[in-house]
Amino acid sequence: MADLKNLNPGLTPYAKYLYAIGKYYDPLLVVTSGYRSAAKQEKLYQRYLSGASKIPAAPPGRSLHGYGLAFDLARIGKNPFGDPLLTWLGQVWESWGGRYGGQADPVHFQVRM
Structure with missing residues (x-):
């Protein structure tokens, strides 16, 4: 499972608090993605394009995960x-x-741009 460590420092406390709230209601809630490298984003993008994943993924450079401004639960x-x-x-x-x-x-949860 992923973690929230490498998110933008301004986002981290809010993400951790939201996660804690969700975890209170269901201990099986997990962080599935936080910051993503370009290589990881490319892999997810290709999975989405191929139909192997129903969860949308943007190409590298277009996802806020690559800037530490988004996370997935x-x-x-x-x-x-x-x-x-x-x-x-x-x-x-x-x-x-x-x-x-x-x-x-x-x-998907992200900052408002």
Whole structure:
């Protein structure tokens, strides 16, 4: 599993707090991605293009993960599409001024640009 260590320092405390809130409601909530290298982003992008993953991925240089400004959360063994916990966490995140990926990208949380 990924961690939140290499996020932008201004984002880190908010991401950790949101994660702690979610973890309180479901111990199976995990961080699936934080900062991503260009190589990792390319790999995810190719998986998305090939249809191997339903979770959207931008090309390297276009994802805020590469700048430490985004992170992904998911629950082990739970389909993220339509997950009520992720939807609720997304509402909390947006109430704090962030941007949530919504139904198109339900695991994605980022800064508002």
